[in-house]
Amino acid sequence: MNKRAEILIVGAGPTGLVLALELAYRNIAFRIIDKNEGPGESSRAMLVVPKVLESYRKFKLDQAVISKGIRPEYINYYVNSEKKADIPLGIMGKGMSAYPYVVTFPQDEHEKVLLEKLEEKCHTVEWQTTFDSSEESDGKNKVSLRKNDESTDAFFAYVIGCDGASSTVRKSADIHFTGDTYEEIFYVLDAVVEGRVIHEESGSFSFTEDYFALFFPLRNKETTRIIGMFPPDLVEKEEFSFDTLKPRLEDAFNISIESKNWFSDYKIHRRTAEQFRKGNIFLAGDAAHIHSPAGGQGMNLGIGDAVNLGWKLAAVLKQGIDDTLLDTYETERKELAESIVKRTDNAFKMVASQSKMSELVRTRLVPLSAKAAGRSEWIQSQMFKVLSQLYVAYDTSPLNGDSKAEIKTGSRLPFAEGELFEFTREAGWQLHVFNAIPGRFNTDFRSVEIVKRRWTDKARAAGFEKDKVYLVRPDGYIGWTGKLESIDNLFEYMKKWVN
Ligand SMILES: Cc1cc2nc3c(=O)[nH]c(=O)nc-3n(C[C@H](O)[C@H](O)[C@H](O)COP(=O)(O)OP(=O)(O)OC[C@H]3O[C@@H](n4cnc5c(N)ncnc54)[C@H](O)[C@@H]3O)c2cc1C
Structure with a gap:
């Protein structure tokens, strides 16, 4: 203590x-x-x-x-146990981060x-x-x-x-x-499962008229995580046991559940x-x-x-x-x-809705969109941005100083492919520069690490401008950006927030 x-x-x-x-x-x-x-x-x-x-x-x-962990390669879409589309999850975020994938x-x-x-x-x-x-x-x-x-x-x-x-x-x-709390009851199951929708290195969304479930490889790849919703008739009878659910899942998704590691039912809130x-x-x-x-x-x-x-x-x-x-x-x-x-x-x-409209969305619209996403890198990158939380930006934060550059303050410092990981998120503030900077910086602001970056095509493509400097917060977001002519303004910002 x-x-x-x-x-x-x-x-x-x-x-x-x-x-x-x-x-x-x-x-x-x-x-x-x-x-x-x-x-x-x-x-x-x-x-x-x-x-x-x-x-x-x-x-x-x-x-x-x-x-x-496991890096799932694809996310597959099944309707009534038939594969309708697959989206390459393993490289979806290419060019966006040093980690262009998700891990389970x-x-x-x-x-x-x-x-x-x-x-x-x-x-x-x-x-x-x-x-x-x-x-x-x-x-x-x-x-x-x-x-x-x-x-x-x-x-x-x-x-x-x-x-x-x-x-x-x-x-x-x-x-x-x-x-509030949703009425539906969900289950989560980790088990050894066999069936067409199960993949060692990939996840699957599987839909039928009445059911949907998500399957993902877990632990040693022999175990699968299944998340889904209890069928309404079981909810009505308050039957939330694994034994009651098992035959329903096996039947709906054409799978066989060999052994169970963990099972839990839960309510979802917003x-x-x-x-x-x-x-x-x-x-x-x-x-x-x-x-x-x-x-x-x-x-x-x-x-x-x-x-x-x-x-x-x-x-x-x-x-x-x-x-x-x-x-x-x-x-x-x-x-x-x-x-x-x-x-x-x-x-x-x-x-989750039981309406006819939602059934159409699940069995028709979602697979069609998945098919389009499987073919379009642009759709994949948009999907990845949302999934990865790389889109997170604090546009209206009081911490945002001057923003006279293409990359706005409050944004995450962009990733420039091919560079060393110079923008490592260290524990402290960093000033990223592409040109020489006045010596005053090194003496007046010892608490800021100066990162001298190479000016490359990738840096330009990521939105950086050679004559700008970028003051990066300890959590990797940009606090201040502009030209060195505005140095007094930058020093003012630093006095307030950096010390
Ligand atoms: C079945 C299930 C499946 C999930 N699947 C996913 C998923 O796939 N992806 C995802 O992102 N999230 C998922 N979640 C949610 C995820 O588990 C939570 O978002 C996450 O655990 C939140 O972390 P936390 O540290 O905020 O809270 P918790 O993990 O809940 O930790 C809170 C801790 O506080 C302790 N505590 C509580 N009260 C006190 C007290 N008075 N004094 C001292 N200690 C206290 C508790 O013992 C607990 O250890 C799932 C959750 C469940 C239940």
């Missing part, structure tokens, strides 16, 4: 663990607690998107996830990798420790914690609720979780917290937003929250940057969460 800790992270799921890593790498003291006895043991979220791999690079975690990696293994990295940095999770409540006292958060039925009080400058969908931190801060910050309490991950698993965005969104908040907390606590920096967490992440909740809600309604 770190008695000097100013920050309490509640919850050691993926969001809390990544936030802990972001702080540990910046030498910020914190405590991380979880009410469970140890890390999660079920596979849950399995999709890891390039945006997350990019932010793992500084921890040297990207390769660990890639080598232990079960959440329990993912959490283990994060925990090991945290231990390397000499931090451990305090398991079996429950957050009960928090109240403001003398400008601090007085927090009531419970371990082995014994309650203690502790004081923290900041409390971060990464404690999942039923967040006690959120309830204790009286923050509304606006939205909710966003009304505030992501209240006083010095913050919400991140499922505590702040939940939505349908369509598109596998949930866990990745939570990890993105942690990356966004981590460097800002460190800047305020360690470099004395104004506390208003922390307000930008809510501005940037809440708008994004709301848009993802809305988008997944629309996709969910289209796929």
Whole structure:
């Protein structure tokens, strides 16, 4: 336990663990607690998107996830067990990122990798420790914690609720979780499955008039993850067991389920917290937003929250940057969460509805669109942008300084293929330049790493301009961009946000 800790992270799921890593790498003291006895043991979220791999690079975690996970080659579309289309998932993001693919990696293994990295940095999770409540006292958060039925009080400058969908931190801060819950009941099944729709290296969407399911290779490629919706008649009879469902799935998708590793039924919600910050309490991950698993965005969104908040907390606590920096967490992440909740809600309604129209969409329109996508690289790149979260930009952020360049502030620093990974997302701010810069930079702003880049066709194609400089935030977004003639304006920006 770190008695000097100013920050309490509640919850050691993926969001809390990544936030802990972001702080540990910046030498910020914190405590991380979880009410469970140890890390999660079920596979849950399995999709890891390039945006997350990019932010793992500084921890040297990207390769660990890639080598232990699976990179699905294709996504196949089946209607009544007949293949209608396939889309090349393995190279879909070519030219967009150093990681132009998605990886499937079960959440329990993912959490283990994060925990090991945290231990390397000499931090451990305090398991079996429950957050009960928090109240403001003398400008601090007085927090009531419970371990082995014994309650203690502790004081923290900041409390971060990464404690999942039923967040006690959120309830204790009286923050509304606006939205509702779908009536449909979903199942998730990890099993050894055989059948035409099962591929060792690829995923499948499979539709029939009454059913749809998603199949993805998992763990050792012998195991398949199936996600789908219970048929309405079983929901009516409240029969949610694996044994009742198994023959239905085998019949509908022409598969045989040999053995089961994990089965769970669950309800899907669409909710966003009304505030992501209240006083010095913050919400991140499922505590702040939940939505349908369509598109596998949930866990990745939570990890993105942690990356966004981590460097800002460190800047305020360690470099004395104004506390208003922390307000930008809510501005940037809440708008994004709301848009993802809305988008997944629309996709969910289209796929899950029992209406005749939805049946037509599932069995006719979706395969036709998939066929078109299989042939068009442009459609594939648009699909990949959405899936990968590489499109995320903070266009209206108060952190956006001057923007007198083609690439706007608030955008992710574009990837320029063929270059070394010069734009590694290090832990700090970087100034990317293509020309020589005045020596003043090296002396006045030691906290900014100057990255001298080569001027190449790929850099031009990525939208860079040779006579511009790009000030990049620690999370890889552009804070300020312009010509060096506006150097005083750049220095002003840096004085405010960088130090
Ligand atoms: C069946 C299933 C399948 C899913 N599939 C996908 C998928 O394919 N893709 C995807 O992106 N997402 C998926 N998700 C969602 C994904 O699992 C979550 O988005 C992700 O776990 C959120 O991470 P988190 O760290 O924010 O919260 P959680 O993982 O929920 O972690 C919260 C932690 O807080 C702890 N905690 C709670 N209350 C307290 C307290 N009072 N005191 C101390 N500790 C507390 C809990 O013990 C837990 O360890 C799935 C979820 C489920 C259930």
